[in-house]
Amino acid sequence: xxxxxxxxxxxxxxxxxxxxxxxxxxxxxxxxxxxxxxxxxxxxxxxxxxxxxxxxxxxxxxxxxxxxxxxxxxxxxxxxxxxxxxxxxxxxxxxxxxxxxxxxxxxxxxxxxxxxxxxxxxxxxxxxxxxxxxxxxxxxxxxxxxxxxxxxxxxxxxxxxxxxxxxxxxxxxxxxxxxxxxxxxxxxxxxxxxxxxxxxxxxxxxxxxxxxxxxxxxxxxxxxxxxxxxxxxxxxxxxxxxxxxxxxxxxxxxxxxxxxxxxxxxxxxxxxxxxxxxxxxxxxxxxxxxxxxxxxxxxxxxxxxxxxxxxxxxx
Numbered sequence: 001x002x003x004x005x006x007x008x009x010x011x012x013x014x015x016x017x018x019x020x021x022x023x024x025x026x027x028x029x030x031x032x033x034x035x036x037x038x039x040x041x042x043x044x045x046x047x048x049x050x051x052x053x054x055x056x057x058x059x060x061x062x063x064x065x066x067x068x069x070x071x072x073x074x075x076x077x078x079x080x081x082x083x084x085x086x087x088x089x090x091x092x093x094x095x096x097x098x099x100x101x102x103x104x105x106x107x108x109x110x111x112x113x114x115x116x117x118x119x120x121x122x123x124x125x126x127x128x129x130x131x132x133x134x135x136x137x138x139x140x141x142x143x144x145x146x147x148x149x150x151x152x153x154x155x156x157x158x159x160x161x162x163x164x165x166x167x168x169x170x171x172x173x174x175x176x177x178x179x180x181x182x183x184x185x186x187x188x189x190x191x192x193x194x195x196x197x198x199x200x201x202x203x204x205x206x207x208x209x210x211x212x213x214x215x216x217x218x219x220x221x222x223x224x225x226x227x228x229x230x231x232x233x234x235x236x237x238x239x240x241x242x243x244x245x246x247x248x249x250x251x252x253x254x255x256x257x258x259x260x261x262x263x264x265x266x267x268x269x270x271x272x273x274x275x276x277x278x279x280x281x282x283x284x285x286x287x288x289x290x291x292x293x294x295x296x297x298x299x300x301x302x303x304x305x306x307x308x309x310x311x312x313x314x315x
Contacts, residue, residue, distance in 0.1 A: 007028050036241075044064070055070075108124075143159065143182075144184045155194050260274070
């Protein structure tokens with residue numbers, strides 16, 4: 001999430017009650033979670049296992065619960081007892097939850113010749129381009145940006161909260177929601193089927209690239225980046241922070257794990273399970289997904305196992 005304007009670390013420290021190690025006059029330009037941090041960002045960490053990862057990330061300012069760490073050059077520490085709660089304080093200050101007063105927010109911007117069907121909800125600061133069609137029952141949540149010539153079918157939710165939690169098993173409630181302050185960006189000529197859910201970024205953006213076509217009942221997780229001219233068939237599940245490059249085809253009921261990359265022009269056949277990144281320009285199938293031709297050869301040999309075993313036993 002970008003701040004409306006750069007903030008001094010002194011101002012941020014006063015907001016969250018932090019002790020600062022470093023330059024209090026340094027400027028913070030936004031807040032991001034670890035997968036999306038950029039120079040100028042604030043990030044938080046509250047477990048020793050992840051201290052080094054966060055300190056060595058692109059984040060310039062770190063909210064942390066210890067001062068007993070080596071501070072890399074150019075970094076600033078904001079020390080608090082509960083970094084996660086400090087993160088929530090910042091998010092709630094800039095993007096507090098407000099109950100909607102009307103089905104279509106007064107702050108929404110809707111382009112020329114765009115058709116909004118009955119029972120559509122459009123949230124705060126949503127921008128919808130020209131010549132779009134939003135079908136009945138669709139929900140376009142806060143801060144979503146939609147380009148021109150986009151079709152969104154009935155019952156689809158764009159911009160629901162990320163499935164992303166701060167986890168500590170030494171408290172009564174193990175999982176506490178990491179409040180989402182990101183958004184969804186849908187580019188021109190995208191079509192999204194009925195009953196889909198596209199989660200907004202935790203702190204950044206979930207993006208659907210120009211010309212991509214999405215079938216019914218598909219889930220796309222937070223902060224995922226879907227390239228241009230992709231084709232995604234029904235009941236596909238894509239986890240958080242996945243990069244799918246241009247021209248990828250994903251057939252029905254494929255499951256894709258988090259924080260991986262699918263290379264350009266790859267084809268993933270139906271019901272495949274994808275636990276790790278895949279190179280572009282190939283056809284994949286199976287669980288775990290592998291080269292489809294090789295997978296078929298393996299199945300042929302698996303079917304021959306009883307026959308081969310019988311021969312062995314007869315020797």
